[in-house]
Amino acid sequence: MSIPHWLLAILGSTLSVGTIGTILLWGSVWIRLEHWMRVVPTLRLGQALAAADPPTGRVCVIVPAYNEADVIAALIRSLKAETYPQLHVVLALDRCRDDTASLARAEIAGDERFEIIEIDACPAHWAGKVHAVHRGVTRSSGSADADYLLFADADTVFMPGCIAASVAMMRHGKLDILSLLPTLTHDTWFERVVQTATVFELLRQYPLTLANALKDRRPFANGQFMLFTRDAYVDVGGHKAVKQALLEDLALAQLIEAKGRKSGVFLAAGLLHCRMYADWAEFRRGWKRIYTEAAHRKARRLSLSARWMRWLGTILPAWMLSAGPLGALVFLGDSPTGWTVLSLWPVALLLWLGPLLRISTLSRAPRWTAPLHIVGAWLTADLLSEAARDLNRRKPTRWGGREYIRHEKA
Numbered sequence: 001m002s003i004p005h006w007l008l009a010i011l012g013s014t015l016s017v018g019t020i021g022t023i024l025l026w027g028s029v030w031i032r033l034e035h036w037m038r039v040v041p042t043l044r045l046g047q048a049l050a051a052a053d054p055p056t057g058r059v060c061v062i063v064p065a066y067n068e069a070d071v072i073a074a075l076i077r078s079l080k081a082e083t084y085p086q087l088h089v090v091l092a093l094d095r096c097r098d099d100t101a102s103l104a105r106a107e108i109a110g111d112e113r114f115e116i117i118e119i120d121a122c123p124a125h126w127a128g129k130v131h132a133v134h135r136g137v138t139r140s141s142g143s144a145d146a147d148y149l150l151f152a153d154a155d156t157v158f159m160p161g162c163i164a165a166s167v168a169m170m171r172h173g174k175l176d177i178l179s180l181l182p183t184l185t186h187d188t189w190f191e192r193v194v195q196t197a198t199v200f201e202l203l204r205q206y207p208l209t210l211a212n213a214l215k216d217r218r219p220f221a222n223g224q225f226m227l228f229t230r231d232a233y234v235d236v237g238g239h240k241a242v243k244q245a246l247l248e249d250l251a252l253a254q255l256i257e258a259k260g261r262k263s264g265v266f267l268a269a270g271l272l273h274c275r276m277y278a279d280w281a282e283f284r285r286g287w288k289r290i291y292t293e294a295a296h297r298k299a300r301r302l303s304l305s306a307r308w309m310r311w312l313g314t315i316l317p318a319w320m321l322s323a324g325p326l327g328a329l330v331f332l333g334d335s336p337t338g339w340t341v342l343s344l345w346p347v348a349l350l351l352w353l354g355p356l357l358r359i360s361t362l363s364r365a366p367r368w369t370a371p372l373h374i375v376g377a378w379l380t381a382d383l384l385s386e387a388a389r390d391l392n393r394r395k396p397t398r399w400g401g402r403e404y405i406r407h408e409k410a
Helices: 005-039 043-052 072-080 100-108 126-138 161-175 187-193 195-205 230-235 240-241 250-256 279-292 299-332 338-362 367-392
Strands: 059-065 088-093 114-119 148-152 156-158 178-180 225-229 265-266 271-274 397-399 400-404
Touching: 005 299, 005 338, 043 161, 043 265, 059 072, 059 126, 059 161, 072 100, 072 156, 088 100, 088 126, 088 400, 100 114, 100 338, 114 126, 126 240, 126 250, 148 230, 148 250, 161 178, 161 225, 161 265, 178 250, 187 195, 187 367, 195 279, 195 299, 195 338, 195 367, 225 230, 250 265, 265 338, 279 367, 279 397, 299 338, 299 367, 338 367
Parallel strands: 059 088, 059 148, 088 114, 178 265
Antiparallel strands: 148 225, 156 271, 178 225, 397 400
């Protein structure tokens, strides 16, 4: 029994929409990605600058740590291996109830560059991490005379030369704050399937081209690594100025912008590593907090981002992928639209996979995980939708040992 030509035409036209839509949207993604890679340098530039002209200036690293027994030793080992000559490290241990303190002391093993500050309580009107950083700065013996203040998370691992490269790059660009996006680990299933999509969505909202623009900048920073000049940090009021912020990095970036100071955000390109979350539940909780604050606590914005992510990341690619085999059936029916589907399908497939493979290379993720973006995008959209529902219901979020109830902003 033959299929009517009119039905074949409708089917072919429907499949063509998915294919053409993928070409247009993912082609645009690829163009923007290539532009970003051309105009925004990585920390490897700083490495070359430091080799040609070694930077000077005292650097004080402040690391807040809340129950970080699993990662604190690796961080300390990496900082002990740092070659920067004028380095002081402050570990601000925030209400730790595990072995973080004892493990830290054992790993430091008398290295005089390290200082431990233990914090027993957090005032009600402060966010826990922000308060820990503030106490680390104000109580440290090494921060008072530092030329640069570097704030890093306890789950980061520094490669030798990372700090020198960052200072050199800051000096070269005459920046007041330099922030890095670390190379993330890809060991667990959610890191391989979902993590690239979650980062992709955040950088869609805050593109690095706009974060580094000379005009009409969109302020952005990453709290895993923020290097300030002392003058800039004091000028914006330090962490005390953002004491209630649940995304203090973005809040500080906005203050820097308001003061008319210059910021830069770059890929660490393997010179800084980080495992953001140890399990799926923590991953979900953490990214919902990030997305909610990045959306300025607006549920509608979160919902719109979720819908966009579903269409761009999952529905459109799935539509396009189905166009290949189904388009072949249309073609066998000798429909002109079948030829259209079959001729455009390889182009659409290339324009979808191409940028995903480039992103995998940039993030140092296994290349075979690139097609899994179609699943990761759907799960990321779930996180965005759930974040919107949590905000509408005033569901508290847990971060750093405390719960916070957030109210939607008008």
